Amino acid sequence: MVLGEEQLAAALAREGYFADEGLLTAVHLALRLERPLLLEGEPGVGKTEVASVLSRVLDRELIRLQCFEGLDSGQALYEWDYPKQLLRVRTAESRGQEIGDLYAEEFLLQRPLLRAVRSARGAVLLIDEIDRADSEFEAYLLEFLSDFQITVPELATLRAERPPVVVLTSNRTRELHDALRRRCLYHWIAFPDAERERAILHAHVPGLAEEAARSLVEAVGRIRALPLLKRPGIAESIDWARGAAALVDGGGGWPRALRRALGLLIKDEEDTRLLESRAEEVFGHR
């Protein structure tokens, strides 16, 4: 069941994720061509969200592999349950029984990649922050990403019946290998434009007034144009809207609430000072 582009857009929007045309094309092609999708973009732009939303839209299980330096095949693919195997050998000996097959399913600890391959209904596999893993790990991924198969030497080569939908995210702190990039479709997610961000805010912060959303989105747009150390992402602007909405109920106008809730948007001392010095041009008043 491959969704058409319009249906996909509508389904994502129902879950509160508003993607622009580029991202919709990327997701649609990834589903249609059954290729992994590599998403890059600034932190906070919604790369990880795509996978969770997709799993809800496609009604598939979400399997998440968080990468870090030193991640190895035992933690990502599979591991044999050695203590259990040893205990089986000992108890069989002590009772004088046959040991049986020590490489049966019951002794196999399935880690995320293997679970994704064996998932009956197919899964959405999120490989998060692949740039944090080292290049040795990327080599393990290559066999997996080309054919969606994993070789367990003691058992067999396990092939996925329903290929998982694979989403990889990267923050560009390390250059990924060409071999990995070649196997994936690629998309760079930029910050949304004003209209789209307003739609996102309305979906995630119910009860937000139209005027408030407009001024908030304008302010965020101006803030992102400043030379900050860390530009606020979409999650931060949603938090800011929620915080300001909570404060505005307690009296005081909307602009004042925005100023007070600023800690939800800007999380660095230097950035806060820079913003304070430019408050007038950002908020339109002192």
Add this chain to the structure above:
Amino acid sequence: MGAPPNKQADFFRAIAGAAPRDVTALYWYARVTLLSGVTGLAAFDRVFDAWFVRGGALEAAVPPPSDVESEVPAHRDGGGRPQSTVDVRPGSGTEASGLTTTAGRRFGSSDARQRDLMRALHTAWPASLPVIASRRRRPARHGRRLDMRRVWRQARRDGGELTRLRWTTRPPRARRLLLLLDVSGSLRQHTPELVRLAYTARQAARAEVFTFGTRLTRITAALASAHADPALAVVSRAVTDADGGTAIGVSLRRFLANPRFLALARGALIVVISDGLERGDPTPMVRATERLSRLAHRLVWWSPLACSPTYRPVTRGMAGVLRHLDHLGGVRDLATGLSEVERLPAVTAGPRRIAHLKEHR
């Protein structure tokens, strides 16, 4: 920009499956399947524009932008890219107002004395770098954690008995070295020797080397050669702002704005080789140095002016920077470089940010 065959096949499958309704849709189909990184985006846009929008062949093969990246042979990995690639919006470069030269600088060939010093440095660098335990465990004779796989394999061979235990350790690994070399006019006479110093660092350790003057250039890839002189020739072509003006603060800020370069600085031993004479307001330089100091394992500043025993860092720039440094040393050529490299283990072992306390020399 080339697209490998399997990516082209993807593109054709995409269009074959469902014909795109308009040029924009075709653009996205092509971009998602053929592009493999945001660095190729500008070239991709130009090619797509020329072919699909204006129709017909490109006027001559679209020449790559006539800046230095295309000249450095066989190094496509973005070495030498001065602008931050985080922001895809155009016009993000802040070209410093200062004299920007475009002629390459000749570094000459190395004489015997220089070659001897470079050999000595070659052994001195790895011995002076601070060490950290690697994140990837390796099998070992002794350790704190069991290697279950090997224990089990051994037990199988011994009939299920645990006869021998196998261990893993985290082997020591040298920390990354980040070298930031000022190539502006005020260091003109020292630049050939300093670039040779950078060359030995690159050969001997896990190092990244950048030069800055009015632009920021990554020369790590350019220095990757078995012999010094060809490497220096490549560098002299890559670095186009040698002997120009000085814009330290802007260059360091540009360095910190790029997430890849920032990741290189994290937990590394950072060595800045510069005289610290900044045109105009030194505040960006001081702020950038403060950030580098927070990111680095140790931040060391080497200045040719500090070779003189009577030097005191009194300019606004150097005075501001001094509190963030772990050591200020005097380096103006290979010999002084060698003695400073040998002093590095003491710096690494010592407390942080004490440069302003030490009586210089």
